[in-house]
Amino acid sequence: MAKMWQGRTEGKTSQIADDFNSSISFDSRMFKQDITGSMAHASMLAATGIIKDEEAQTLLDGLQSILDDLLSGALQIDASAEDIHMFVEQVLTERVGDVGKKLHTARSRNDQVALDLRLYLRDEIDVIEDLTKKLAKTVTNKAEENYDVIVPGYTHLQRAQPITFGHHLMAYVMMLLRDMDRLNDTKKRMNTSPIGSCALAGTTYPTDRGFEADKLGFDSVCQNSIDGVSDRDFAVELLGNLATLMMHLSRFSEEIILWCSWEFRFVELSDAFTTGSSIMPQKKNADMAELVRGKTARVYGDLMALLTVLKGLPLAYNKDMQEDKESVFDAVDTVKMCLTVFTGMVESMTVKPENMLAAAQNGFINATDLADYLVGQGLPFRDAYHISGQIVGYCIKEHQVLETLPLSVYQTFSPLFDENVYKAVDLVECVKRRRSFGGTAPESVLKQIEFAKNYLQ
Ligand code: ARG
Numbered sequence: 001m002a003k004m005w006q007g008r009t010e011g012k013t014s015q016i017a018d019d020f021n022s023s024i025s026f027d028s029r030m031f032k033q034d035i036t037g038s039m040a041h042a043s044m045l046a047a048t049g050i051i052k053d054e055e056a057q058t059l060l061d062g063l064q065s066i067l068d069d070l071l072s073g074a075l076q077i078d079a080s081a082e083d084i085h086m087f088v089e090q091v092l093t094e095r096v097g098d099v100g101k102k103l104h105t106a107r108s109r110n111d112q113v114a115l116d117l118r119l120y121l122r123d124e125i126d127v128i129e130d131l132t133k134k135l136a137k138t139v140t141n142k143a144e145e146n147y148d149v150i151v152p153g154y155t156h157l158q159r160a161q162p163i164t165f166g167h168h169l170m171a172y173v174m175m176l177l178r179d180m181d182r183l184n185d186t187k188k189r190m191n192t193s194p195i196g197s198c199a200l201a202g203t204t205y206p207t208d209r210g211f212e213a214d215k216l217g218f219d220s221v222c223q224n225s226i227d228g229v230s231d232r233d234f235a236v237e238l239l240g241n242l243a244t245l246m247m248h249l250s251r252f253s254e255e256i257i258l259w260c261s262w263e264f265r266f267v268e269l270s271d272a273f274t275t276g277s278s279i280m281p282q283k284k285n286a287d288m289a290e291l292v293r294g295k296t297a298r299v300y301g302d303l304m305a306l307l308t309v310l311k312g313l314p315l316a317y318n319k320d321m322q323e324d325k326e327s328v329f330d331a332v333d334t335v336k337m338c339l340t341v342f343t344g345m346v347e348s349m350t351v352k353p354e355n356m357l358a359a360a361q362n363g364f365i366n367a368t369d370l371a372d373y374l375v376g377q378g379l380p381f382r383d384a385y386h387i388s389g390q391i392v393g394y395c396i397k398e399h400q401v402l403e404t405l406p407l408s409v410y411q412t413f414s415p416l417f418d419e420n421v422y423k424a425v426d427l428v429e430c431v432k433r434r435r436s437f438g439g440t441a442p443e444s445v446l447k448q449i450e451f452a453k454n455y456l457q
Contacts, residue, residue, distance in 0.1 A: 027084045028077045033119035035067045040215040062096035108199035110229040110317040115195040131339035136176040143169035148442035151356035159363030163440040170448045175248040182241045190234035193218035197228030200316035239303040250296040253289035270348035302327040366425040373424035377416040
């Protein structure tokens with residue numbers, strides 16, 4: 001049988017070329033969007049008098065029956081069809097006869113595929129945003145449970161200052177809120193309709209692009225038909241957002257992996273989200289977190305693949321653009337899976353406040369507070385910093401800690417020391433004093449939690 005696109009050629013394409021050219025194995029997942037788009041197109045053709053109302057009704061009924069049958073499984077996707085657009089049109093013509101051939105009036109697969117991808121990603125973006133929101137809520141709840149739990153805060157992975165675990169977790173929530181924000185922002189530019197751009201130049205038919213855009217829930221219509229069929233910025237943006245989101249999950253994963261280690265033992269993951277070893281019976285591995293970290297690489301790769309496909313493409317449509325879909329689909333699937341697993345993992349994670357406190361107690365993370373105390377006693381900060389450094393050096397040599405170093409010893413370093421030094425270096429007090437906006441004090445963390453909860457409502 002001749003191909004639907006067989007215009008000037010007569011010879012048969014080789015099977016190898018057909019297989020190579022086909023995208024049905026991956027674009028069939030857009031069947032709902034393709035059919036919905038075609039329904040809007042049929043309605044527009046009738047509304048503008050390009051086809052008769054009865055013809056449009058026949059097309060609509062036929063398209064609806066295809067959609068129903070694909071959803072119920074009564075109709076199978078034909079793997080030998082070239083792509084989802086050809087498949088639907090072919091089945092439609094088989095079902096409704098010659099009028100089916102009118103559907104493609106004032107349309108091209110170039111604007112059709114651009115439309116389908118926007119519609120598909122518009123739905124997926126909502127799903128991803130929702131999953132991100134669920135994770136953000138879960139992390140916020142964990143933060144609330146641990147809003148005053150003391151843990152070392154790190155810089156350079158060296159113990160730096162005491163913080164609250166809730167504060168640390170809320171840092172991730174802020175990242176996730178930005179991720180949601182970015183997805184929303186991308187949705188605005190994605191929600192512009194390319195349909196009616198036709199092959200590239202627009203059309204001689206009296207179409208109504210606004211009608212079609214409205215029917216499909218778009219906010220606006222692409223202003224330039226050449227751009228309409230060539231633009232994949234919305235997919236690049238989405239992948240950029242997803243790469244950033246995965247970077248956040250990957251950093252979080254890295255920390256969870258560290259915290260689970262016997263060296264830290266800050267948290268324990270539930271049995272449901274860990275694996276054992278086939279040879280070492282003592283093992284409980286954070287495989288889920290490691291996989292999320294690993295899958296981040298895939299999503300970065302997807303972004304790079306898409307950018308590279310588009311780089312150097314002349315206007316307007318080129319078949320290279322068929323290669324846009326697998327990257328985007330892979331990233332979307334990967335991110336949805338990672339968010340779901342991550343949420344379950346964090347939700348069922350047990351926090352070990354005793355171990356966190358023990359780690360905080362032995363690393364001189366209150367040395368800044370010691371210096372601040374001397375500043376309060378009238379010393380300039382630089383001198384206070386210097387004396388505190390000497391005291392820490394002494395303690396390390398003598399196996400002492402700031403919390404219990406005798407006052408008489410403190411006083412050998414400066415006569416300014418009095419009993420209040422113990423309150424100054426008490427970890428609970430250290431944390432409580434950091435009440436600055438966004439700081440680690442429990443009351444400040446509660447404010448951050450409130451902010452996030454409002455955002456997530
Ligand atoms: N399967 C094609 C794609 O995914 C549809 C567009 C085909 N357009 C064309 N001019 N060959 O890009």
